[in-house]
Amino acid sequence: MPMAKLLSSRAFDPETTSLLGAAFDKAWQTVQTSGSPLADEKHAAATREILAKNILAAGHRGDRDIDQLVEEALALLIISNDTSARGTGAYDADASAVERHS
Numbered sequence: 001m002p003m004a005k006l007l008s009s010r011a012f013d014p015e016t017t018s019l020l021g022a023a024f025d026k027a028w029q030t031v032q033t034s035g036s037p038l039a040d041e042k043h044a045a046a047t048r049e050i051l052a053k054n055i056l057a058a059g060h061r062g063d064r065d066i067d068q069l070v071e072e073a074l075a076l077l078i079i080s081n082d083t084s085a086r087g088t089g090a091y092d093a094d095a096s097a098v099e100r101h102s
Helices: 003-008 014-034 041-060 066-085 090-101
Strands: none
Touching: 014 041, 014 066, 041 066
């Protein structure tokens, strides 16, 4: 689900919308440049949706620090991936790649 679609259903002022969009872009770029399989075409849509939802939730709590938004979204992505990949061995490679670049 695109970030713009998620933002359109939320009540944020234009400045906050821009800030949350920038945080999402920065978080997604971090995942892409990390070499993590979470950025692969197979996982990209789900990864982007998790990032977007986490950033929006933080925005609703009043968080406006872009670096904090990015760090929290990446940390929650790692936790989410850990939960879904537990026991498969996939988590270690995915999370460690993202952690090195966040």
